[in-house]
Amino acid sequence: MTKPRSRRGGGRPTIADVARKAGVGAITVSRALREPDRVSQDLRRQIQAAVEELGYVPDPNARALASARADVFGVLVPSLTNNVFAEVVRGIYDSLSDGPFRVQLGNTHYSGLEEERLLQVFAPQRPAALIVAGIDQTPTSRKLLESAGCPVVQVMETGPDPVDMLVGFSHFDGGRTATEHLIKSGYRRIGFIGARMDPRSQRRLAGYRAAMEKAGLFDPRLITTTPLLSSVTLGRELLRDALAKMPALDGVFCNNDDIALGVLFECHSAALDVPKTIGIVGFNDLEMMQAAFPPLTSIRTPRYEIGRRSVAMALAAIAGRRPEQRVIDLGFELKPRESTAR
Amino acid sequence: MTKPRSRRGGGRPTIADVARKAGVGAITVSRALREPDRVSQDLRRQIQAAVEELGYVPDPNARALASARADVFGVLVPSLTNNVFAEVVRGIYDSLSDGPFRVQLGNTHYSGLEEERLLQVFAPQRPAALIVAGIDQTPTSRKLLESAGCPVVQVMETGPDPVDMLVGFSHFDGGRTATEHLIKSGYRRIGFIGARMDPRSQRRLAGYRAAMEKAGLFDPRLITTTPLLSSVTLGRELLRDALAKMPALDGVFCNNDDIALGVLFECHSAALDVPKTIGIVGFNDLEMMQAAFPPLTSIRTPRYEIGRRSVAMALAAIAGRRPEQRVIDLGFELKPRESTAR
DNA sequence: CAATGTCATGGTAGCGCTACCATTTTTATC
DNA sequence: GATAAAAATGGTAGCGCTACCATGACATTG
Numbered sequence: 001m002t003k004p005r006s007r008r009g010g011g012r013p014t015i016a017d018v019a020r021k022a023g024v025g026a027i028t029v030s031r032a033l034r035e036p037d038r039v040s041q042d043l044r045r046q047i048q049a050a051v052e053e054l055g056y057v058p059d060p061n062a063r064a065l066a067s068a069r070a071d072v073f074g075v076l077v078p079s080l081t082n083n084v085f086a087e088v089v090r091g092i093y094d095s096l097s098d099g100p101f102r103v104q105l106g107n108t109h110y111s112g113l114e115e116e117r118l119l120q121v122f123a124p125q126r127p128a129a130l131i132v133a134g135i136d137q138t139p140t141s142r143k144l145l146e147s148a149g150c151p152v153v154q155v156m157e158t159g160p161d162p163v164d165m166l167v168g169f170s171h172f173d174g175g176r177t178a179t180e181h182l183i184k185s186g187y188r189r190i191g192f193i194g195a196r197m198d199p200r201s202q203r204r205l206a207g208y209r210a211a212m213e214k215a216g217l218f219d220p221r222l223i224t225t226t227p228l229l230s231s232v233t234l235g236r237e238l239l240r241d242a243l244a245k246m247p248a249l250d251g252v253f254c255n256n257d258d259i260a261l262g263v264l265f266e267c268h269s270a271a272l273d274v275p276k277t278i279g280i281v282g283f284n285d286l287e288m289m290q291a292a293f294p295p296l297t298s299i300r301t302p303r304y305e306i307g308r309r310s311v312a313m314a315l316a317a318i319a320g321r322r323p324e325q326r327v328i329d330l331g332f333e334l335k336p337r338e339s340t341a342r
Numbered sequence: 343m344t345k346p347r348s349r350r351g352g353g354r355p356t357i358a359d360v361a362r363k364a365g366v367g368a369i370t371v372s373r374a375l376r377e378p379d380r381v382s383q384d385l386r387r388q389i390q391a392a393v394e395e396l397g398y399v400p401d402p403n404a405r406a407l408a409s410a411r412a413d414v415f416g417v418l419v420p421s422l423t424n425n426v427f428a429e430v431v432r433g434i435y436d437s438l439s440d441g442p443f444r445v446q447l448g449n450t451h452y453s454g455l456e457e458e459r460l461l462q463v464f465a466p467q468r469p470a471a472l473i474v475a476g477i478d479q480t481p482t483s484r485k486l487l488e489s490a491g492c493p494v495v496q497v498m499e500t501g502p503d504p505v506d507m508l509v510g511f512s513h514f515d516g517g518r519t520a521t522e523h524l525i526k527s528g529y530r531r532i533g534f535i536g537a538r539m540d541p542r543s544q545r546r547l548a549g550y551r552a553a554m555e556k557a558g559l560f561d562p563r564l565i566t567t568t569p570l571l572s573s574v575t576l577g578r579e580l581l582r583d584a585l586a587k588m589p590a591l592d593g594v595f596c597n598n599d600d601i602a603l604g605v606l607f608e609c610h611s612a613a614l615d616v617p618k619t620i621g622i623v624g625f626n627d628l629e630m631m632q633a634a635f636p637p638l639t640s641i642r643t644p645r646y647e648i649g650r651r652s653v654a655m656a657l658a659a660i661a662g663r664r665p666e667q668r669v670i671d672l673g674f675e676l677k678p679r680e681s682t683a684r
Numbered sequence: 685c686a687a688t689g690t691c692a693t694g695g696t697a698g699c700g701c702t703a704c705c706a707t708t709t710t711t712a713t714c
Numbered sequence: 715g716a717t718a719a720a721a722a723t724g725g726t727a728g729c730g731c732t733a734c735c736a737t738g739a740c741a742t743t744g
Contacts, residue, residue: 012466014730025694030732040692057466061412062730064403065699080435081428090422093449105447107435124354124399232633261630268610268635288603291574293610356700367724372702382722404700407729 013054022050033058060102064126069150071100073314074122076132078110078198082230084256084284084303085133088155091307092131099315101128110198112138119144126150129314135159135166136199151317153310157200158329165317166327167309171200174299174332175207178253178281181297183215185340187251187279191222193238193263194255195230201255204283208253221245230255235262236269243270251279251340257286260296264339280339294338302330355396364392375400402444406468411492413442415656416464418474420452420540424572426598426626426645427475430497433649434473441657443470452540454480461486468492471656477501477508478541493659495652499542500671507659508669509651513542516641516674517549520595520623523639525557527682529593529621533564535580535605536597537572543597546625550595563587572597577604578611585612593621593682599628602638606681621682627675636680644672 019026024043032039032047039047050056064070075092077085089105096103104127106118116138122130123144129151137145137154145152145163152164157171182190192208194201205223212218224242228234235258243249254260260282267274274280274294282289285300309328316323361368366385374381374389381389392398406412417434419427431447438445446469448460458480464472465486471493479487487494487505494506499513524532534550536543547565554560566584570576577600585591596602602624609616616622616636624631627642651670658665 015732016730026730027695027732028693031693034732038692043693057462059407059730060467061403061406062699063732065401065407065701066730066732068699068733070403080432081425083423083425086423086428090449093422093447097449102446104444105435107432107439120399125402232630236633258630262633265633265635288574288600291578291604291607293607357702358700368700369702369725370723373723376702380722385723401700404729405702407699407731408701408703410703410729 013056015056015058017054018047018050018056021054022046069126069128072102072104072125072127073311074104074106074125074127074130076106076108076115076118076122076130078108078133080105080107083286084301087303088133088307088310091304092311093307095308095311108133110196112136112141116141116144119148123148128318129153131155131310131314134199135162137163151314151322153314155306155310157203158327162327164326165310165313165323167306167313167330168328169301169330169332170207171203172207172210174283174301175204175253176211177207177332177334178204178283178297178299179208179211181334181336182251182253182279182281182340183211183217185251185275185279185336186342187340188217189219189222189246189248190217190251190253190279191224191242191246191249192255193235193242193252193259194223194225195228195234195238195259197225197227197255201225204253204255219246222249225255230258232258232262232265235259236266237262239263239266249278251281253281253283255283257282257284257289257296257298260298261288261292264292264296275339275342279342285333285335289335290337292339294341297337297340298335300333300335302332305330355398357398357400359396360389360392360398363396364388411468411470414444414446414467414469415653416446416448416467416469416472418448418450418457418460418464418472420450420475422447422449425628426643429645430475430649430652433646434653435649437650437653450475452538454478454483458483458486461490465490470660471495473497473652473656476541477504479505493656493664495656497648497652499545500669504669506668507652507655507665509648509655509672510670511643511672511674512549513545514549514552516625516643517546517595518553519549519674519676520546520625520639520641521550521553523676523678524593524595524621524623524682525553525559527593527617527621527678528684529682530559531561531564531588531590532559532593532595532621533566533584533588533591534597535577535584535594535601536565536567537570537576537580537601539567539569539597543567546595546597561588564591567597572600574600574604574607577601578608579604581605581608591620593623595623595625597625599624599626599631599638599640602640603630603634606634606638617681617684621684623682627677631677632679634681639679639682640677642675642677644674647672 015026015029019029029047032044079085108115119141127150131153133156135154135157154162154166157168224238252263260280263280267278272278282296282298285298289296289298313323357368357371361371371389374386421427450457461483469492473495475498477496477499496504496508499510566580602622605622614620624638624640627640631638631640655665
């Protein structure tokens with residue numbers, strides 16, 4: 001005859017309370033909540049009423065412990081403030097908000113080691129799925145992902161050898177398309193300006209280089225990069241650097257839209273006409289690009305859609321309907337605007 | 343003699359495995375991990391060795407179930423993509439990343455009902471603390487917060503009657519300071535332009551109005567707002583609307599920096615000189631403001647710091663050292679720049 | 685109509701951990 | 715050196731839930 005410990009939420013109702021009130025076994029309540037089809041309509045109604053009357057909410061911890069799996073999506077992104085990833089994350093949240101799944105978000109700060117550390121924390125919790133940004137995991141991270149025992153979706157890029165599933169687009173092609181657009185528009189001494197040269201930016205740069213070499217326009221002095229975190233201010237500084245090295249510069253492909261905006265402002269400040277003297281192309285096509293003066297050409301990337309699709313794929317895999325296409329290339333779209341309308 | 347079920351992570355080591363290997367009781371392992379001071383150095387070392395050898399990681403679900411509290415910070419923000427909240431969230435993550443606490447992030451989409459729904463999900467999980475944006479919770483939400491049984495920190499604003507603790511600044515004062523700055527700079531027909539008029543924007547507007555009335559400059563036709571989500575494009579449109587209503591406008595205080603940027607671009611587009619013909623003030627002082635051409639005056643708000651402080655306060659309360667100051671006003675800073683240098 | 689299958693429901697036994705109490709060992713006190 | 719107090723350690727009993735198996739009521743088959 002031990003007195004009840006009455007921990008836990010000052011007497012929040014448990015499944016047993018619901019079962020008692022509904023006059024059924026606890027397991028039937030559990031089933032009614034998780035697999036309603038397996039419970040007769042009568043009992044289902046009774047149980048539903050009891051749940052509502054008591055305000056019963058299942059304890060996710062007890063559930064996870066008993067079933068050896070947590071209804072959690074682990075999500076790893078390199079930055080929470082970079083709008084690009086914020087939109088991916090928003091897509092993920094929006095896709096998951098009405099279901100039973102929670103999101104566990106981790107910020108890797110663009111660091112492979114930090115990613116490893118976070119995976120080491122996430123993986124043992126038996127998440128329902130893992131969504132990670134990029135395809136350049138460290139060997140340790142890759143092993144953790146492979147042995148996580150849940151669907152894994154790598155997002156943002158395409159690549160040859162996914163851990164499991166993949167949703168993204170080709171940054172190389174994006175960089176090439178942007179550069180080809182500048183070339184076609186009549187620009188010749190086209191610079192590449194980039195900050196925070198993460199693997200995706202490197203691939204954009206490679207695409208730029210491929211296009212420039214093909215056109216016989218490549219010159220290493222056209223490239224200006226920095227490992228510093230991207231910012232509008234940095235865009236201004238980098239254009240100044242680029243012009244100092246190469247005063248005849250007549251176009252720039254920017255690593256991303258923040259840099260492009262900085263480049264635009266620097267052009268205004270230096271009274272360089274855009275698009276006549278200098279053409280500008282950004283990357284991602286954030287909302288501000290179309291509103292800039294002049295409107296800035298950019299490569300629109302499907303960030304939100306990547307978030308949604310990654311969840312859709314993971315949910316399908318969880319439901320046992322693993323999509324036959326494990327790699328989805330959502331592509332990108334060149335948005336030509338006045339900043340390159342020579 | 344039942345055979346072990348061997349669910350759970352394909353035989354991940356449990357606390358019992360560690361205890362066996364270290365030759366101690368399970369509870370001692372538990373203590374060594376949570377309150378090392380209560381275990382002798384000898385055992386602590388043995389246990390540490392066993393933990394490392396086995397690669398033991400405690401199961402947070404079992405822990406939460408047994409101890410009736412989860413090491414989780416629930417965080418509710420109205421938007422994941424709005425840079426302002428992204429920075430608050432980043433501050434929270436950065437403050438929590440090395441401790442034992444996880445973050446559970448919820449997106450309320452600026453909806454009180456959605457906030458209620460999320461609190462109903464979060465509160466029963468017995469989070470270690472709750473951090474919510476704003477002070478305008480619905481009565482239901484407020485009750486949920488009050489009865490959550492954990493420290494609660496409302497962030498982003500100051501206000502008279504916190505649920506528990508509060509970190510923020512006065513949006514009213516911010517709006518007034520911005521407007522007074524315009525008045526002092528010699529502007530007279532100063533408009534207010536605002537999108538997504540959430541409660542914080544409303545208070546900025548009230549501050550604007552107070553300053554204008556005090557100076558005898560107020561005119562309701564100077565105010566142009568919309569409930570639409572804020573964007574740079576919208577900033578351009580709203581300025582056009584404002585000028586249509588009030589062609590003599592010579593200054594604008596914008597609800598936020600995105601709108602201000604749009605206003606700036608619209609001025610460029612319409613060949614309105616900034617700051618001579620029109621002065622512009624934004625709100626939040628995102629990084630781009632100083633890099634704009636001309637650099638844009640704004641009110642710098644301590645977003646990241648709000649995130650850090652909210653966690654610090656919550657951690658103190660968890661540790662039983664509830665700060666004597668339950669309301670912290672971190673203030674803001676006017677950053678006067680060329681866009682108002684008449 | 686017996687044999688077999690299917691459905692709806694329930695009982696039991698944990699999941700991995702910690703609260704609570706009991707026990708043993710060490711230290712402090714007179 | 716006896717006694718009290720404190721520190722160190724362990725055993726037991728759950729936390730709230732679900733996996734697994736068992737049961738009984740029907741339906742299906744030849």
